[in-house]
Amino acid sequence: MDRDDLRPDSLLIHGDRARRAGQASVAPPIYPTSTYASDDPEAFTRAATTPQDAGFYTRYGSPNQADAAAVLAGLEGAEAALLTASGMAAITTATLALVSAGDHVALQTSVYGGTAALASEVLERFGVRTTAVAQDDLDAWDAAITPETRLVLLETPSNPRLGVTDVTAVAEIAHARGALVAVDSTFATPIHQRPLALGADLVLHSATKYLGGHSDLLAGAIVGSTALIERIWPTSLVLGGTLGSFEAWLLLRGMRTLGMRMARHSGTALAVAQALDGHPGVVHVDYAGLPGHPGHDVATRQMTGGYGGVLAFEVRGGGAAAERAISAMRIARRAASLGGVESLAVRPAAMWATQMDEGALERAGIAPGLVRLAVGVEDPDDVVADVVAAVEAATA
Ligand SMILES: Cc1ncc(COP(=O)(O)O)c(C=O)c1O
Incomplete structure (x- = not known):
């Protein structure tokens, strides 16, 4: 089954099937293990160096993460997804992977409080300059995004006042200056909005919210091209905010509906x-x-x-x-x-x-x-x- 043929409601149910070929169980099994043995040295090395390859060490990825990532990537029209222990782990991991001291980050005035605190309390402390912009003011984005800007962090609709950002217009400005654009699409979910198709480079989710859907887990996701996910993955290993197998299983179960x-x-x-x-x-x-x-x-x-x-x-x-x-x-x-x-x-x-x-x-x-x-x-x-x-x- 080619996932590209399936509409969202079908992808939610079958987007992990190709990955789980050969498994008789209709529901995925849970892998409550921290580590995986291998008799084949080449397969072992491959697993250790491939994001979310299902079977090296759970901080590096797990079959349950890979199942849920396959479904979410399919829904977002992306090549890859990296699952994290919370939405904040997704936002901090992606940001810290993509910026260095001396860089500049542009974000919205109206964003989730944790994202605002990442800018004002963490990034600034490590020498990353940040500018907050009214999300609906394209002139302000035009003025704020400079050649030093590495990353533009958007959130639409935004928490808590449901402001809307024109993703395509801001992405055009950002790309003209060489900056990447990440969109926190937690409030919309891929059912209502697909930021990559609008011109963004990355989608971020607090999967704790609608993706999980039952107030019973914390999870996050970074979704984008294989190249970008591979760039972010080493920082994810260092920060250690990976998603546990049971939570990944629960997330996939929630996403089905x-x-x-x-x-x-x-x-x-x-x-x-x-x-x-x-x-x-x-x-x-x-x-x-x-x-x-x-x-x-x-x-x-x-x-x-x-x-x-x-x-x-x-x-x-x-x-x-x-x-x-x-x-x-x-x-x-x-x-x-x-x-x-x-x-x-x-x-x-x-x-x-x-x-x-x-x-x-x-x-x-x-x-x-x-x-x-x-x-x-x-x-x-x-x-x-x-x-x-x-x-x-x-x-x-
Ligand atoms: C839009 C948005 N992004 C990120 C987060 C952070 O997610 P988490 O609580 O899963 O770390 C939240 C949490 O409320 C949110 O509303």
């Missing part, structure tokens, strides 16, 4: 966004599926089949009213993370206080009353009714 889950997540998120848009208890709603969202046109051009399962809204009355609204939700629980089958809500200004100071929160547009809601796959009508009732109870 990604297409169905994303359809439900995105449909419900749009319904909640529409119900809150213009509601008197809400100052504004952030969701790229709403025609009034500033990134709607770009998102419609570069995403397919939906806009993702996360939305944000500012509750009238500030931080206290936002916390009352979250407490009043009967379905969504107050919890970090997103992308699981259950709805989760958080107040980013509280959650990210350790990673971003007040100024950084303000620059990223994170108001005290902002609620980030990741809708689950519960009945859509129940979720909409619950969120609206909670906002009304909190602002009455």
Whole structure:
């Protein structure tokens, strides 16, 4: 079976089959071993020098990593994928592999707090200059990306305000100056967005979220050409943030249903966004599926089949009213993370206080009353009714 012939929902089920030829078990076996023996010295050396070749030492790769990587690479239209122990391990490993002291990195003002902290606390400390740019301002990208820029880190839709970056336009600017472009596509997943086809060089995922899909594992992924993955792999071995076999198996099990889950997540998120848009208890709603969202046109051009399962809204009355609204939700629980089958809500200004100071929160547009809601796959009508009732109870 040639994976190039298969559509995403079929690839999710069969994208690892060629790799597992000869295995009778329909579900993949789990390899709970740290190391692999070989009677053949040449095969042993090959396994030690090939990213995620299935059988040398688990920090170097494992059959379970390779199974999940085959499916994810196929979905992204990529040659290769490297799985890591978390989304942050993917972002830090890719970045530290590609930049050196004296280089420059351009990233978005609005990004996951951990990525912002990588720039401000780690890269700067090691002599890598960084510039944060408003993601929808192409003139600002044009000014920020210079011949010293090695890497442009994008995230779209972005956490937590669902900003949209025009990947193709930024990639054109970056490539003209010799920089690589990596896109954190966690919120979109390959079901809704394929950054490599839009011109990016690498896709990064917190696979903890939708790819795993059940709030029961931490994982990350770096997806791209074989050449780039081979360039990143030695740094991955040194940093050691590899994915364990059981988590890789669990990730693949979760991914089997990604297409169905994303359809439900995105449909419900749009319904909640529409119900809150213009509601008197809400100052504004952030969701790229709403025609009034500033990134709607770009998102419609570069995403397919939906806009993702996360939305944000500012509750009238500030931080206290936002916390009352979250407490009043009967379905969504107050919890970090997103992308699981259950709805989760958080107040980013509280959650990210350790990673971003007040100024950084303000620059990223994170108001005290902002609620980030990741809708689950519960009945859509129940979720909409619950969120609206909670906002009304909190602002009455
Ligand atoms: C967009 C995005 N990227 C990266 C991460 C980090 O992923 P992890 O928690 O798996 O390290 C997160 C976590 O929330 C995220 O939302």
